[in-house]
Amino acid sequence: MTLNKGDRLRNLDKRRSSMPFPMNQHLHRRSMPVDERELKSAMPTLQLGELPNLVRCTSYSPGEQHRDRWVSDSSDSVISSGSDTEGQVYKVVLLGEQAVGKSSLARIFGGIEDTHDCEEAGNTYDRSVIVDEEEASIVLYDIWEQDNSRWLQDQCMKMGDAYIIVYSVTDKASFEKASELRIQLRRARQSEDIPIILVGNKSDLVRSREVSVEEGRACAVVFDCKFIETSASLHHNVQALFEGIVRQIRLRKDSKEDNARRMANSKRRESIGKKAKRFLGRLVAKNNKKMAFKQKSKSCHDLSVL
């Protein structure tokens, strides 16, 4: 029997078992439930029966603790599991219509690759990520459901430090729902500048695409948020998404000096090819005012700037 997220929340106490992980040959992994008090502190008014299943993922290997590296082409970021870092924990909430791939993205973040394990997996993931050579702790909440109680939806809208709004590029209705959710979020957090990334998932399903990249990008420009297309099935852009959300949070929460230092470091590490591309882009944009909209919509693609 397949349980929906609501059922999973209600059945929490029955399901507090360890969670299976894909084993890297040289890594040993364990998982443990996170104390309910931690979630209570994140969602203070939550009732016990509605607590999401919260799983802390910890990986380690002898001689190299807490390093579960993602295969990265950006060499300056890794994601490891287990948030043993000191300092702030960022709460990131996944929103979106049913079946758009929220749980699939969350499971990749949580290091769970076997989709058949999904009912055993927790729907909240607590991990440490290293982005731009600095560690951050993320708790990712995959607890959103359209038919959740209004109260639980309100909690989701209030609790996040950042939001990932997912739609499926093969489902126009889910794209429209994403806009609604953006409006709902804006209403709930009126005066706050919260990082939001709009995600067009299932980009691998080329033939059944109903929402173009341009439509997704234009929507992000209108709603003043970032935009990326992903494929959870192919793991395409998933790492970029989670690195991006960390950068977006830092850009708002950390001091200007910290962000300037990170920017300088990342520019130093940038390849000559990338530098040249960026320079030419700026040059062309300057010379062509018609490019103004394109430039803006282009920047919604860049998850490393505001």
Ligand SMILES: Nc1nc2c(ncn2[C@@H]2O[C@H](COP(=O)(O)OP(=O)(O)OP(=O)(O)O)[C@@H](O)[C@H]2O)c(=O)[nH]1
């Ligand atoms: N082809 C393809 N299928 C995907 C992708 N992401 C998710 N799916 C499939 O889409 C279906 C729904 O994915 P979920 O991750 O359960 O979606 P969800 O948004 O969490 O759905 P709810 O739990 O109902 O809210 C599953 O069959 C996934 O295997 C993707 O990037 N590409």
